[in-house]
Amino acid sequence: MSDAKLDADVLLKAETIEPANRSEFRRSVACGDIPALPAALGHLGDAIRESRVILERQPEWHEEDALVCDESTWRRAVQILVAHATAAWETTRVAIKPPVISAGPEGSVDLYWPPQPYGLLLNIPASPSDPATYYGDNRDKADTNKTSGKLTSEDGVDPGVLMWLAHMA
Amino acid sequence: MASTHGVNNRERWPVEIIPDDDRLFMRVHCSAIREGTLHVGAFRNRRGPDGEGEGMSTDWSKYATPEETKRQARVPEQNGVIEMVVGDVREIPEQVVQHAPVQDMPDLQDNRAHTDVKGPKKAPLADTPARYLFMKIWRWVIRYEPTTESTEPS
Numbered sequence: 423m424s425d426a427k428l429d430a431d432v433l434l435k436a437e438t439i440e441p442a443n444r445s446e447f448r449r450s451v452a453c454g455d456i457p458a459l460p461a462a463l464g465h466l467g468d469a470i471r472e473s474r475v476i477l478e479r480q481p482e483w484h485e486e487d488a489l490v491c492d493e494s495t496w497r498r499a500v501q502i503l504v505a506h507a508t509a510a511w512e513t514t515r516v517a518i519k520p521p522v523i524s525a526g527p528e529g530s531v532d533l534y535w536p537p538q539p540y541g542l543l544l545n546i547p548a549s550p551s552d553p554a555t556y557y558g559d560n561r562d563k564a565d566t567n568k569t570s571g572k573l574t575s576e577d578g579v580d581p582g583v584l585m586w587l588a589h590m591a
Numbered sequence: 592m593a594s595t596h597g598v599n600n601r602e603r604w605p606v607e608i609i610p611d612d613d614r615l616f617m618r619v620h621c622s623a624i625r626e627g628t629l630h631v632g633a634f635r636n637r638r639g640p641d642g643e644g645e646g647m648s649t650d651w652s653k654y655a656t657p658e659e660t661k662r663q664a665r666v667p668e669q670n671g672v673i674e675m676v677v678g679d680v681r682e683i684p685e686q687v688v689q690h691a692p693v694q695d696m697p698d699l700q701d702n703r704a705h706t707d708v709k710g711p712k713k714a715p716l717a718d719t720p721a722r723y724l725f726m727k728i729w730r731w732v733i734r735y736e737p738t739t740e741s742t743e744p745s
Contacts, residue, residue, distance in 0.1 A: 484666065522630065524625070524630035524632050526632040545722075557720040557723045
């Protein structure tokens with residue numbers, strides 16, 4: 423995406439929010455809290471913002487019980503989500519549904535789309551040297567229509583995941 | 592009963608074969624629940640009661656009730672309880688349901704119902720399919736209710 427297009431989309435998104443919140447929105451984008459999204463994917467931005475709760479360990483939780491993750495892992499997960507959602511939008515004009523963004527085992531982050539009928543679980547491990555892995559199926563044909571694999575590059579967009587996400591408008 | 596205390600000189604509980612139609616109860620910590628929705632992270636392996644091996648800790652319905660399963664938590668009010676049918680668990684590739692009663696172990700409550708669900712969780716690709724498939728087979732038996740003492744993330 424060109425910078426000009428990106429700026430236009432960010433501004434378009436900013437126009438859809440209350441004037442009182444616009445400066446905060448622009449600041450959050452500028453600080454890199456949430457990567458800029460095309461305006462049509464504003465609902466993903468909401469889900470990403472809400473998911474920050476998985477970074478907060480409540481003081482009364484026992485360490486072995488609690489599912490939490492580091493901010494760096496959360497940021498990598500957000501980056502992967504935004505890259506794929508943006509690519510799906512730009513190539514097919516499909517605005518994917520927001521996933522459930524949650525803490526997974528051993529400090530990882532899960533991006534989960536419940537089967538409707540297509541579903542997907544994309545897990546981003548705590549260690550940046552380990553690849554993100556995914557598995558999904560079509561609930562109605564789970565034995566024959568499924569996908570799995572690992573992401574080879576966090577900067578790029580995985581064609582297999584992209585094709586699968588295109589079913590999740 | 593899920594737990595029995597202060598009973599000495601008794602026979603060891605045998606490891607039994609669990610029928611497919613029986614159920615497993617599993618505690619879910621509130622950090623794996625948001626706005627009443629269970630997160631896929633709830634399905635994870637942990638170190639076993641004996642400190643060795645790893646598995647997903649559950650209770651067999653033959654010897655436990657959901658309430659007993661909840662009471663065994665470090666902080667019961669921070670947990671809900673779900674159930675799964677044993678046969679459904681066994682249909683998930685490489686997952687093994689293994690009765691593993693806890694008896695006379697230091698610092699642990701006895702628990703005849705204790706059952707491990709073992710399966711690969713370490714290899715990069717191994718656990719993602721299993722956890723996705725677990726999300727299709729559970730249901731609540733005791734919903735987590737946030738209290739002022741145990742704050743659910745929101």
